[in-house]
Amino acid sequence: MPSGGLVFQSVILGLLLGGLYALLAAGLTLYFGIMRVVMIAHSAFLILAAYLAWWSHERLGTDPLLSMIVTVPLFFGAGVLFQRLLLSRLRPITLTMMSVLLTFAVALIIEGLLGYAFTGTQRRIQLSYGSASIGLFGARIAVVKLIAFGLAVVALGGLYLLMKRTTFGWALRATIQHGDAARLVGIDTDRVAGYGFGLGLATAAVGGTALSLDTTIYPSLHWHWIGPLMAIIVVGGLGSVPGAAAAAVLLGLMQSLLQIPMGTTWAQTIFYLALFATLAFRPQGFFGGRLAQRF
Amino acid sequence: MRSSLRRTRWATALAATTILALGACSDDGGDGGQASDDPIVVGISLPLTGDFSEPGKGVQEGYEAWAKITNDKGGLLGRQIELKILDDQSNADRVVADYEQLIGSDKVDLVVGPFSTRLVVPSARVAEEYGMLFVEPAGAAKEVFEQGFKNLFYAAPAVANDHYNHLAEYLIAMPPDKRPQTVAYAAMDDPFAQGTAYGLKAKLEAAGFKTVVDEVYPPNTTDFGSIAAKIAASKADMLVGGSQYQDGVNLIVALQQLAYQPKLAAFSGAPTNPEFAKAIGNKTEGVLSPTGYTPGAPYESNKEFVEKFKAQFGKEPEEDQANAYTTGQVVAAAVTAAGCAEQGDCQKKLVDWVHANKVETVVGPLSWDAAGKPQGAHMIQQWLGGSIKIVLPEPVKEADLLYPKPAW
Numbered sequence: 001m002p003s004g005g006l007v008f009q010s011v012i013l014g015l016l017l018g019g020l021y022a023l024l025a026a027g028l029t030l031y032f033g034i035m036r037v038v039m040i041a042h043s044a045f046l047i048l049a050a051y052l053a054w055w056s057h058e059r060l061g062t063d064p065l066l067s068m069i070v071t072v073p074l075f076f077g078a079g080v081l082f083q084r085l086l087l088s089r090l091r092p093i094t095l096t097m098m099s100v101l102l103t104f105a106v107a108l109i110i111e112g113l114l115g116y117a118f119t120g121t122q123r124r125i126q127l128s129y130g131s132a133s134i135g136l137f138g139a140r141i142a143v144v145k146l147i148a149f150g151l152a153v154v155a156l157g158g159l160y161l162l163m164k165r166t167t168f169g170w171a172l173r174a175t176i177q178h179g180d181a182a183r184l185v186g187i188d189t190d191r192v193a194g195y196g197f198g199l200g201l202a203t204a205a206v207g208g209t210a211l212s213l214d215t216t217i218y219p220s221l222h223w224h225w226i227g228p229l230m231a232i233i234v235v236g237g238l239g240s241v242p243g244a245a246a247a248a249v250l251l252g253l254m255q256s257l258l259q260i261p262m263g264t265t266w267a268q269t270i271f272y273l274a275l276f277a278t279l280a281f282r283p284q285g286f287f288g289g290r291l292a293q294r295f
Numbered sequence: 296m297r298s299s300l301r302r303t304r305w306a307t308a309l310a311a312t313t314i315l316a317l318g319a320c321s322d323d324g325g326d327g328g329q330a331s332d333d334p335i336v337v338g339i340s341l342p343l344t345g346d347f348s349e350p351g352k353g354v355q356e357g358y359e360a361w362a363k364i365t366n367d368k369g370g371l372l373g374r375q376i377e378l379k380i381l382d383d384q385s386n387a388d389r390v391v392a393d394y395e396q397l398i399g400s401d402k403v404d405l406v407v408g409p410f411s412t413r414l415v416v417p418s419a420r421v422a423e424e425y426g427m428l429f430v431e432p433a434g435a436a437k438e439v440f441e442q443g444f445k446n447l448f449y450a451a452p453a454v455a456n457d458h459y460n461h462l463a464e465y466l467i468a469m470p471p472d473k474r475p476q477t478v479a480y481a482a483m484d485d486p487f488a489q490g491t492a493y494g495l496k497a498k499l500e501a502a503g504f505k506t507v508v509d510e511v512y513p514p515n516t517t518d519f520g521s522i523a524a525k526i527a528a529s530k531a532d533m534l535v536g537g538s539q540y541q542d543g544v545n546l547i548v549a550l551q552q553l554a555y556q557p558k559l560a561a562f563s564g565a566p567t568n569p570e571f572a573k574a575i576g577n578k579t580e581g582v583l584s585p586t587g588y589t590p591g592a593p594y595e596s597n598k599e600f601v602e603k604f605k606a607q608f609g610k611e612p613e614e615d616q617a618n619a620y621t622t623g624q625v626v627a628a629a630v631t632a633a634g635c636a637e638q639g640d641c642q643k644k645l646v647d648w649v650h651a652n653k654v655e656t657v658v659g660p661l662s663w664d665a666a667g668k669p670q671g672a673h674m675i676q677q678w679l680g681g682s683i684k685i686v687l688p689e690p691v692k693e694a695d696l697l698y699p700k701p702a703w
Contacts, residue, residue: 256520
């Protein structure tokens, strides 16, 4: 029987982990929602952003969080270009399938370039507050995990407000719901899709920086992430940011709590069990579906 | 183009003639008269490209150092040593083809092993088939010794399960009220890493130490928060990590974040990595690790090895280089004792000799059981005052073991 302290500590760790998962998965659900693009390279962009954060810290001595001033706009621009120059050339009828192949290739290219530029050596950002933590009723909250969670709240909250409160957000949601109808009412869906893609990649810049604070990074790390992230967006309902966030927090919490009786190997399978259950019983996702339509 | 073709053809013809000549010589010399001045050719396949290219190159340097140092002293049986090294690209199929070629068509006199369990097992099978002595520098997993090989010998102090033996002896010898009472184990699901932690676990449990956490995690684990939470909640006196580099570091940082302070912490892989101290915020004081080799070890042949290796390569030898050099020393000892080094009956004499004798090497005296498993243990080193010092066993130690370890 696990002690109450351990369960409480695990709940805290699970919530923090879930927040990070939500941030990392947000972009994926946008791409799929807007244009039915399966973006295998999303996690490779996360690792790229993490490397840029590490590199700027190593070279300039600045806090890794400051790297976002450069990486967020850079990734947004790259996303727009990526959509306009590559994805928009794919034929709509085979888009989903071909996007898997195209973005798979992009992931390999990013991994190769990272290996070329920074070698395969494992890197970790050395922060003065890397092992610092705050006490809370006997449990400990690591400062870096709290910062990552904060980044997730700010990024996802901003994304939510953008989608709900701005004209661009309405246009984006209209494009997600019904592209043809959106075009009929005068929305330039191509441009909106480009910006939507840019937005997704901008979340990868934030997510990668959050990841770099508390993880050892190496070029092929993205393959470990893409599976769980894909599972999260399917469970959450493709195209639904709140759905992805809810699924991420729930799965993070379950992983953390199942770890106590079952150990690491089995606790990780919760993602795939949830994926199977979703596809078998509720293919539109447990938290998405109608919700996704309404955002 | 044409000239290069012709050159290739000439080279092939020359090589064929040489091989024929060598074959004839070794046939003649087989009966005992060792008047031949031909070099002793040692065949090796190494992963010089691919996954294991990093350690593969280290092993190559070790073999080259052995050949040079031996040749400078007049060679073996008065003959020079010549290495014939092929690249197997870290590929298990290629390594089999390479040893088939070396033994079957190139007719090398001796063969020695490649790097890593994954390549050692298939290549040892070829050597076994041809009845060749097979000393190898890098097959530490216990699977290697479960294949029924009769000609294989692992040229290092210990297999993974025995790496922590000296630490186990030390802890068991402590007064029961002073020693750590509870132990937490966290090991990567990998034959080598898990083997180290579980070897220690078996010995400590038998001596009455209580296991409070026993976690095994897959190699792709990225989040160590939950494992750390379990260990921190157990408040174990002692922490044992069956780890490689990345996971060891991630686990230590996660434990620091939870303010867990063990009295003793030992990790199999990470602490020897040059980046280790920086990665965990220089809070290394007192962290323990097993090691098979140290350039400072006081064994007679080691001083010569380190000095001459530095002269040849401009740096200190590490464990990979030392294991390859040790392999060479074992083969050389057998050849010197048996007075022969060629394929055929001689190989049986070499194998029998290694089975029956103890060899002095740069990693200390080595002897083997019937399966070729070395009968030793690794040294234990500890981070003390910002550098790594050998603390166990007693005869080779550079400093006293620090217990309990300072807070990290």
